[in-house]
Amino acid sequence: MNSVQSFQLDYNGYIPLYVQLANVLRAHIEMGEWTAGHIISTETQLMNQYQVSRTTVREAVSLLVNEGLLKRKQGKGTLVCKPKVFETLGQLTGFSQEIRARGMTASALCLQANFVKANKYIASTLGVLEDTSVFRTYRLRLAEDEPIAIEESYWPQHIGRLLLQHDLNTAAYYDILELEHHIILSYAEEQISAVVASTHEARHLQIAVGAPLLQMDRITTSTSHGIIEYCQTKYRADRYNYRIRLQRLNGQSR
């Protein structure tokens, strides 16, 4: 009864059929019904089962292949990939989601949240004029109630006003923007580097001065409002690693 098989597609809904079908297939995998190495229904079977064309089936499968969940094998079938030890594979997610994916509980402590004048660098990054007022949030990030990162974000003024309407201590900021204000995130560009802890950072993160930190500089872009955030996060290197899956392009040694 709880089997995913019972899902039906909505042929007149607003969600494309191939997205719906991809969701059904993803559910099979995430519910553990299909495990690593399992060969899923053939494209012909899916066509008949869900009454869609082969193109639609292939588009659905392609989505999951891009996500790293499925893998096509010509002449054999389409099989489920190895367990996702590497969860972060180029997906833009918030901190909470990231931490939960690692099996830990996430929380935050908002140390500061106020409007400040943008210096030259912040201004050019956010695409505003120098000395313009921008919203700054400064948060301590916790995993399992232990400090794991310290995060400093700058938001354009209009985004800041939206955020201020909510409880900034507990909320997931990306969720606020997407769910409450329909500002849909598009992509982010991230730069990862290594630094050592200053006395100030060491105190907040409860580590020794000079301990290694993994630093992330991120620029987040929305579909409708352009750049909505510049964020610098410093993670305790002893508690956090960044994981990524790199794909070889078919152009190979291009």
Next chain:
Amino acid sequence: MNSVQSFQLDYNGYIPLYVQLANVLRAHIEMGEWTAGHIISTETQLMNQYQVSRTTVREAVSLLVNEGLLKRKQGKGTLVCKPKVFETLGQLTGFSQEIRARGMTASALCLQANFVKANKYIASTLGVLEDTSVFRTYRLRLAEDEPIAIEESYWPQHIGRLLLQHDLNTAAYYDILELEHHIILSYAEEQISAVVASTHEARHLQIAVGAPLLQMDRITTSTSHGIIEYCQTKYRADRYNYRIRLQRLNGQSR
């Protein structure tokens, strides 16, 4: 005359039409003929120009969209993305290629290359038994003839024997395997963390003891031979950052 326009597709060749078409479009971009924001030919125009179906055109464009080169805008057209400040977007490339993409010259100094007994961790990572003989390479990586990273790699015995047939000081190992021995890389899983330099590392990298290093642990997989490498690279944080583009999935807050 040097215009990319003169390219023709080979309709009977072994390379799929959509791959050929994608290569043509990519060439337009890489040769600077189409710059950021430029709207490329419409799908209908490409159909007529190259005498292929719309599906084929869309497959070609999809490849480049996935690579981050193009972006579709419904009702407007398909436009060229911003310059690729962020070159590394989930592609598996070698060190040399990576450094060249940053506009620097890459070289290497092979400090050690010999067979050693696999300890427990190396053995389980490479999928061999403990104490099995594996090939170890230890290299100093240079960019612009200055040390930038120190790299320790472990390869299964049979891969090691192949590598030993070549000049290990100058060669790009991935190129040797792919071009000379037809071992095609598939994907890699990478873990990024931060550490501080030991006295040994500091001496090789010409930095202070305790300076921050960006550490990459990579497991590389080939299409035919499974895992072919475990590699640990430590980069000088003052000379190297890792850049990545994160995409928001359409499932959004899933």
Next chain:
DNA sequence: GAGTGGTCTAGACCACTGG
């Protein structure tokens, strides 16, 4: 040989952007 995914065609209707 039978069945799988890989490529490709011709054509259709829809949703969105712009004048």
Next chain:
DNA sequence: CAGTGGTCTAGACCACTCC
């Protein structure tokens, strides 16, 4: 409104895998 990309169909032939 005309033109763009977004979705979808029905059908075809090929390359690969396995028996």
